[in-house]
Amino acid sequence: MEKGIIEKLRDSQLRGRGGAGFETWIKWKIVKESLAEQKYIICNGADGEIESSKDGFILDNYLEDVVNGILIAISEVGAQKAYIFLRKDYFDKYKERLSVLTVNQPIVLFEKPEVGYIGGEETTICEIIEGREAKPRLKPPYLAENGLFGCPTLINNVETFYCVSKIAQGDYKGERFYYVSGKVKNKGIFVLPDNASIRGVLQETGNCPDFDYFVQVGGYFGQIYLPDEIDSQFSAISSITVFDKNETDVYCLVEEIAEFFHKGNCDKCTPCREGSFLICEMAKNKSFDYEKVEQIIFSLENSSFCAFGRNMAISLKSIFKKLIKNGKNQV
């Protein structure tokens, strides 16, 4: 007997491509086994990082696979309705093709409102679809148990649904999409093995720098890695940004990242709302109060409501630790 899709997902070891890296098959199993009458699927195409357009690349080239992945999910978990949640430019660009592909299917296109990065966080997406303010919910309950309109909800990223389709067709080769940018020769999106090292990706794509550099992995929320840290295998790398160590003004780097956090957070929690702003202001004034920065990061780690604040802490902590050691500008 042929294996069910959930078994195939488990065998493939596919982890969600949205960033959190949760094992996909477990999420599907929870929603499938729920006895609720009403269930929902959400395909997350919010793709919040400004520069990255990985999801756009997939929508451009593999739209049928994404829709196919969603349809597989609908029948597997027994959902009545699926939403494809897309950021504005994707929505405008793909709505016509998508409406042809989803004709007579219980799939609804949903345009992400102008709410910043937080509008791509999974519980926030539910709030938005339900017509409320774009603010995250308290977890638990997890969406798989109690999600959209209080029903079990399976939410996966665009790339994950693409992979599901490939796995169902037996076409999945354990690969993922990498977005390489920054000071590189060949900027763009590449398909390489899932467990590549950072150096491996840079080499394979012809982007190994011949200057003193550091990289940030995973966009604005990602950590900084120095050249001697990039050889180990990483899982869930989605983007690599290469910086020239000698040319990069760390104040500008922090300003850019902190401003993104300041504008993209939902303004609910004190440390996120005020902390990102203060760090951004310090960077603009080219003077860091290191004690204050340490305090803000500590509070973000320990008192944030959602992962936005905690991930912000990871990013800022690695910048300050690796690039601005001991209060001195190392760059």
Next chain:
Amino acid sequence: MEKIKFKINGQEVEGKIGETIMSVALKNKINILGVCYCPDLKPESSCRLCLVSIANRKGFFTSCNTKIEQGMEVITDSPEIEKIKRINFELIFSKHSQNCFSCRRKKYCKLLKIARVYGFDLKSSKKAGLLEKYQFGPSIIFDPNKCINCNNCVQVCHNQGVGFLETRKVGGFSRVTPCDSRDCIYCGQCLSHCPSGAFEEVSSIPNVEQILANKQNYVVFQFSSVMVKSLKSELGRNWDINFLSKALKKMGAKMIFDTSFGVDVVIEEESKDLIHRLGEKNRQCLFTSHCPAWVKFIEFYYPEFISSLSNNRSPHMIWGGHIKNYLTTQGIDPAKIFVISIAPCTSKKYEVLRPELETDGIRPVDAILTTNEVCLLLQKLNYNLAEIEKESLKNVFIKNKDAYGSNEDIIKSGLRAFYKKKTGKELNGQEFKKIEGVENGIESDVLIDGKLVRVAVVYGLLGAKKILEILKNNPNAYDYLEVMACPRGCLGGGGQPICDDASTDDCLIEKDMNGYFDVAQIAKIMNAGLKKRKEICKTEYSKATKNNKKTSTDR
């Protein structure tokens, strides 16, 4: 229901399923310092100060939204918790324009309390007055420079079914802003629920002082006895109704009335209206119109129900009309008569300016002082307490036995009056029961001459909206509906002094009031009013739009 037992700081405590750590802690007088928590709102959990740790669980938890569990061990203090609290407090305070001395909140300000406990010196990193203040009609001022983004006002405004306040992201920060397409009903719940004092009433104190300064003026005060106890908690034990009346006399008041006399008239009129309505073929539920915020709510958001509203004015307006009418018949120049109402309400500031409530071009009431403003005004007095004590109680008219202690009392009295008119008998022991699914709603059925009269009383517009929806589907679901826009009734009005979460009971009415009044004098006033009853008591309400603010210019 099964109790959940657990520990806070080693102390055994218990609570119900679904309760939060914060709520159980407050009941047990365990103080968890937080800023944004309001017992009657869904926790916003925005300040991130009420953190606790729980044995065998990683990380910290905000006590306001963490549900209690059997056997959990909660710790409210540790060096890490204090560290985070300090950081987050500083972050909050850094954006708050610290106009603490003039702030309406200062007595019960949680921010100041935390500053004291943790030994912070107050210094603002932000200059005050950078952002422009908003004024909502003649009632409420919002100063965004004091806002700490807790979102309580937006939530309570939404709960009220008004949705006038919303957040908008401006330059990286979410700001509370009034919505263009909706309008404020001036209930003042934003004010009661704002932890940082960003909302306050538009002050009538200068106006009242000016009226009192002119010794040619004949100034009359009226107040609802409901607010007296909160005066005590603000000003001290001396301040009962008598003492307040004496102080007002000292300030120059010629006469002082309990607004309950106006309630008597309203009840008389309303029971007539109810009898009339019940006799109609397509009978409509009669809505009371005592609460100006409720009236505006109907006019703006549910105009299809305007014809349900009683065409009676509210008690203090009716009594103001009676006073002015009577004094005019006594030969006093109407232009020199001033009636000032003291009320727990911000919406009345708007009500007194409504042109359709004038009688012969004269406003029945000239100014509203909220309970909070009265406290401020009295604190400015230069008299010592012994001097006030000497003042006589002549021309002070306070009901004792029959004073209305709560809004519920009013509708019960209305029902009794109505019953007596219809049957000639007394109605006793009428009990109200909770309406399932309607917040702060109670109902009662009265059988009168074989006819069932259904009565509902609702506090807060969240519940009132549900009754309106019920009436849309079944216009005969109720015959008589009393609504007060504020969820805790007038006691929880926007003009009340702000109390601690734990001490809200302090605002309850004084039970042992010493009242007295000259019955003959009240009868004279009532009788003088009989000839002009319609002009004094009735009005027409109409559909309101944003541009039609319904406030005439000051006289």
